[in-house]
Amino acid sequence: MPSPDLAFRAHDHARCAASALHAAQTLCAARNLRLTPARARVLEILLEAHRALGAYEILERLREDGQPAQPPVAYRALNFLCENGLAHRIERLNAFVACVDPQAEHDAAFLICRRCDRVAESPRDQDAGHLGAAAADAGFAIERTVVEALGLCPDCQGGQP
């Protein structure tokens, strides 16, 4: 898996995007999922941006391709991508990022820069310490866990808040 802080370091975006797209194609073929042109295009947009994008930003870019596009177009593709572990929703931002390491549905943790909106995905500590125990205690059945840390990335530190 790529290093968790990759998003915050200089690197070859084009190459990491291409490799993620390829991984997505492989994964879909293996699982008999249809990575249709619309879905692939949305994934590509996310990969190119390499940061969290709102659904309406994605829509704009779809429109730049020449077609009109209404909100459900973006949301359907995003739902597909999120359900299949190819992208993640960032609740805090009402936005979406491509997954750097697509694989079967998986929870992840995120470092979100509140200045530049770049998002780094970090592998998840499975039972999340206390929380798993507290849930078991309460008889609560956890299905999915969102972990989002908000702060400043290295580039945005130093300087005004």
Next chain:
Amino acid sequence: MPSPDLAFRAHDHARCAASALHAAQTLCAARNLRLTPARARVLEILLEAHRALGAYEILERLREDGQPAQPPVAYRALNFLCENGLAHRIERLNAFVACVDPQAEHDAAFLICRRCDRVAESPRDQDAGHLGAAAADAGFAIERTVVEALGLCPDCQGGQP
């Protein structure tokens, strides 16, 4: 601090609401904050509901008190309550809960029932395992962390999904 699973157990709501409201008053007095009638009323509404409420649900209840009320009224009160640790925003639901143990600004973790929207607050494992380390590694400065587990509470398990 109240047991983390309190929200999922039968208990005397009226009493726990009254005690939380009292704690809030004490805390505001101590910190020289103005718990104005509008703010207190919103907190009371949250405490009575004893689950996550959307801003517009809160608005409805404010209107039931007889006054008209526009969205900024609710949002201002909610901002005040969240900033001062008297309530928490649940990102996943775009909703708010009263804090069961008001105190200086603090992060918490939540167990959210996706059927009945009840929310239990659990004390937070401070550095959240891997994440703190990954952040340090990346040079990322964490300011606030959101941890939300989605699932089914004891009462909503068994039966349809």
Next chain:
DNA sequence: TCTTGTCCTGTTACAAGGTAACAGTTAAGC
């Protein structure tokens, strides 16, 4: 090859969540 069912797309119309900006009012400090 035709048919049928299933999944995907296009589009309209709207619901829900959230905020900027400005005018007026209250409270606290001097």
Next chain:
DNA sequence: GCTTAACTGTTACCTTGTAACAGGACAAGA
């Protein structure tokens, strides 16, 4: 009492998300 800062009321608007329905593509089996 006067000034200043903080809070409230209101208008108007922007952003995010979804329900519902019609039409199209495609694979599987008769």
